[in-house]
Amino acid sequence: MEPLILAHPTMTATFRKGAILALILAVTVVAAMDASFEGNLAYQSPFLNLPELAVQPAEHHKRHVLAKRDTPDVDVKFIHGAASGDPLADRVILWTKVTPSTTKFPVKVNYEVSADRTFAADSIVKSGSVLTTDDVDWTVKVDVDGLKPQTTYFYRFFAGNAISRVGRTKTLPTPDTPVDMVRVAAISCSSMPHGYFHAHARIAEREDIDLVLELGDYIYEHPESKPIKSGKLGGERAPQPSYQTFTLSDYRTRHSQYKRDKDTQALHLAHPMASIADDHETIDNASRDGAPKHDPKTQGDWKVRMAASTRAYFEYMPIRNEVDKQQYRMYRTFRFGNMADIIFADSRYDGRDLQAVGDINKRKIMSDKQEAWFHNELVSSKAKYRVIANQVMFAPIPHKILGYEIEITSDAWVGYPYNRNRLLNLMATKKLNDSLILTGDLHSSIASNIYSDSLPYNKESGEGALMTEFVGPSVTSESSVFDNKVLSDMAGPVLKLVNKGAQWTDFYRHGYMVLQLTNEFARTEYWYVQDIKKLDGGREILGVVLESKRGSNRITKKYSP
Ligand SMILES: [Fe+2]
Incomplete structure (x- = not known):
């Protein structure tokens, strides 16, 4: 006009x-x-x-x-649930996906954030609308700001005549706020054909979780033909598409399938999530420069595949886009008042050299830029605890036979001694007390005191340890001992031959961890579900509780209820 x-x-x-x-x-x-x-x-x-x-x-x-300044009414459905993530003190990411009856037009999606479940006019604190199209696979992601710190909110989406289910989320306290307790759940490695996501359902039922940390392998790239020794589930849990994902369309289809899982939907609706991608979001043992199982002849250029998997992840996960020199950045920090800084370190993609390739002493697990940021986050942290959330295991694991590196286990920090030693030195020289690592990737429960080989460490008392690490069980993915208890009981002592700090091992059960941080102690609970292969196998038990008294830097108390 x-x-x-x-x-x-x-x-x-x-x-x-x-x-x-x-x-x-x-x-x-x-x-x-x-x-x-x-x-x-x-x-x-x-x-x-x-x-x-x-x-x-x-x-x-x-x-x-x-071309068309109008969005016609189309029949829309919400079949992928809704999610929230990456909360800060004043904002949170809200996510959903629509399924329209026609793909010809953009779909206008409205969102509302309410102080309570009523969504009454005087309870609505934020609302807005965005458009989505097939260009982003009908996903919707908004960063809602202007929220109050440390506050629970409810949210929902509308499109056409459809309305999504109601989600609950929570903002973080401002960094200087006194906080008495932080409680987070940690999950990793959820493969649909391996079993039902009972762990997601149990966390969804909990009222005491501030944030869910997803440590990677939220989806798997595997083809339907992949053998699973512990048995696999078909039907709706069979991989879609049926082959190994490698294009943008493939990864979107796989993410879309995982977002239709009812337990995953319940998890997202109940709590905000902060996530980081591990290798299976692209392909087994992926890193910056490639992956051993990537076939350029049939699957094309690695960089294109990497970009495709990352873009699909970005579209489907409720994470804030941190673009660093036009590359996606996943390392970031969440500050829970004066109690804890949760620092996501990316030990999988950002600047990581290929595992078991080249000189082990020069190999890097992360870019120099990320390491500088990471160390600065640790040193400058004013919180009572520093929680490092990352993909691969830090504690020692057997990674050499007769001097030759084992490719599988060289995946872990132990295959990258340059960065591993620098972190241990930082912990020792800066006296960074009350730091702990939460880890995924390994499909095993391993709780360890972390020590330096160049400093005194008492294996019996744990004195001399610099920090602790808690590797979490998988939600469903098969463990290295094929979910077998007898083999699990045999593997524990073998691990302890190289890991003098191991305090708890369990290689066969599935579940999740809960980390509780208080002024007195850090308490990690390992929760296990009864049977992932059975729809009614979702009953959970508390496997073990491990406590670290503040200032001890080691596990000081262990008990199984
Ligand atoms: Fe995994």
Whole structure:
């Protein structure tokens, strides 16, 4: 609309008033449509430098917004649930995906954030609308700001005549706020054909969790033909697509399948999540430069595959996009008042050299830039605890036979002594008390005192330890001993030959960890579910409780209820 028309001298007053109203309406509609695309973070592809995989917002405006300034009513369904994640003191990411009856038009999705479950007019604290299209696989991701710290909120989405289920989320306290307790759950390695996600369901039922930490392998790239010794589940849990995922479309299809799991939906609706991708979000043993099982002849260029898996992850997970020099960045920190800094370190992708390749003493598990950031986060932390959330195991694990490296276990920090020793030295020289690591990847429960070979360590008392590590059980993925208790009981003593700090091992059960931090102690609980192969096998037991008295830097108390 041309503003000049408004000033035309021959217009009547009524006509001018109508024209002004029409202008306001048109500007409002166009502005709303503009804001709608930009507000959906799924369009902010992390790979703007790879045009074949990136979404160019300008293209969208041309194709959808400018060509058609209206979103027709289409029949929409919410079958992928809703999720929240990456909470800060004033904001949180909200996520959903729509399934429209036609793919011809953009779908306008409205969201509401409420102080309570009523969503009454006076309870709504934030609302807005964004657009989504097939360009982002109909995903919706908004960063809702202006929220109060340390506050529980409820959220829901609308589109057409459909309404999503209601999710619950919680913001963080501001960094200087005194906090008496923080309680987080930690999960990793959830493979659909391996079993039912009972662990997700049990965490969803809990009222005492501030944040769920997802430590990687939220999806698996495996084909349907992958053998599973402990038995696999078919039907809806059989991989979609049936082959190994390697294109953007494949990864989206796989993520979409996982988001339809009812227990995963319950988990997301109950708690906010902070996640980091591990190798199986792309392919087994992936790193920055490739993966041993990637076949360029049939699966194309590695960088394109990496970008595809990362973009799908970005579209489907409720994480904030941190773009660093046009590459996606997953390392970041969540501050729980004065109690804890939860520092996500990326030991899988950012600057990681290939495992068991080249000179072990020069091999790096992360970029120099990330390491500098990581160490600074630890040293500058003013919180009572530093919780390092990362993908691969830090404690020692057998990784050499007759001097030759074992490729599988060289995956862990022990295969990267350069960075491992530098972190241990930092812990020792800076006297960084009350630090602990939460780890996924290994499909095993291993709780350890972390010590340095170059410093005194008392194996019996644990004195001399610099910190602790808690490797979590998988949600379902088969363990290295094929979920077998007899083999698990044999593996524990073998591990202890190289890991003098091991305090608890369990290689056969599945479940999750709960970490509770207080002024007196850090307490880690290992929760195990009864049977992942059975739909009714979701009963849980508390396997073991491990406590570290504040200032001890080691496990000081262990008991099984
Ligand atoms: Fe895994």
